[in-house]
Amino acid sequence: MTALAAKRRRILLTGGTSGIGLELARRWADRHDIVITGRSLSGDLAALMRNRPGVTHVVADQAKPEKAAAQIMAALAGRGWESLDHAVLNAATGYAADPASEETARLLETLDTNLTATMLFAHHLFPLLEAGRGSLTLIGSTAHRGAPAFASYAATKAGINGFARSLREEWRGRIIVQVLHPGPTRTTMHKKAGLDTGRAGAFFTPPAAMAAMIDHAIARRVGGRKLSFLRYWSGESLLARGL
Numbered sequence: 001m002t003a004l005a006a007k008r009r010r011i012l013l014t015g016g017t018s019g020i021g022l023e024l025a026r027r028w029a030d031r032h033d034i035v036i037t038g039r040s041l042s043g044d045l046a047a048l049m050r051n052r053p054g055v056t057h058v059v060a061d062q063a064k065p066e067k068a069a070a071q072i073m074a075a076l077a078g079r080g081w082e083s084l085d086h087a088v089l090n091a092a093t094g095y096a097a098d099p100a101s102e103e104t105a106r107l108l109e110t111l112d113t114n115l116t117a118t119m120l121f122a123h124h125l126f127p128l129l130e131a132g133r134g135s136l137t138l139i140g141s142t143a144h145r146g147a148p149a150f151a152s153y154a155a156t157k158a159g160i161n162g163f164a165r166s167l168r169e170e171w172r173g174r175i176i177v178q179v180l181h182p183g184p185t186r187t188t189m190h191k192k193a194g195l196d197t198g199r200a201g202a203f204f205t206p207p208a209a210m211a212a213m214i215d216h217a218i219a220r221r222v223g224g225r226k227l228s229f230l231r232y233w234s235g236e237s238l239l240a241r242g243l
């Protein structure tokens, strides 16, 4: 283990109750202190938190971005954290829909959860990240280039990509900003979105492997990266060293 890997970090992870976020939490729970957000505490996360006082969960519904930001900042202050080593803004939602007839409520929920909340959190977290000389990781998607049936979701991910690239310039020398774009990953996100992936789902990257690639990209401080099935099969998730 390197000296870098040995350091105990303070990490904020949004959307750590399931899927890729939960796998990131599993990777870090024994070595780092983590504040994890989601709308409710899942059984899987509760099991992970058992006997790990360094891992805590905060209820924060990003569909109400200002309230969620206040809840998260209060939780960090409650732990006495005045600095952060890493913020990983991973929580997101999406619904399969015809953009010509998508329900307004779902459109707004997707925009607020994925984009508005992410931008607002970055704003609030700036002083803590600067104090910790930390890194901000935004989880995008390969869908940022456009995705049939997921126009609103794709738009939020394109927004995240542009936001991260702007912040990287604005905060250069003070905070590392990275945007990582996972490809299709075998989580329950598609089912929740109302999409049947059919046989193709069997070829999606396992969430633990995606988390390994994200962890590696954070540790390596890469600015932007597509995290694809090909990268997975190249062995990166197996060989990767993380935080």
Ligand SMILES: NC(=O)c1ccc[n+]([C@@H]2O[C@H](COP(=O)([O-])OP(=O)(O)OC[C@H]3O[C@@H](n4cnc5c(N)ncnc54)[C@H](OP(=O)(O)O)[C@@H]3O)[C@@H](O)[C@H]2O)c1
Pocket (backbone or CB within 6 Å): 014, 015, 016, 017, 018, 019, 020, 021, 037, 038, 039, 040, 041, 042, 060, 061, 062, 063, 090, 091, 092, 093, 113, 139, 140, 141, 142, 143, 181, 182, 183, 184, 185, 186, 187, 188, 189, 190, 192
């Ligand atoms: N799966 C894929 O194929 C894929 C591909 C590209 C990118 N991604 C990205 O990877 C990230 C993780 O996705 P995943 O596949 O792991 O999905 P997931 O299993 O559905 O997890 C989503 C996480 O986001 C949280 N979340 C959803 N809505 C929320 C809200 N309104 N407020 C607060 N938290 C909320 C969920 O927590 P609660 O339910 O407890 O609120 C959950 O922890 C997302 O940014 C997604 O866009 C996924």
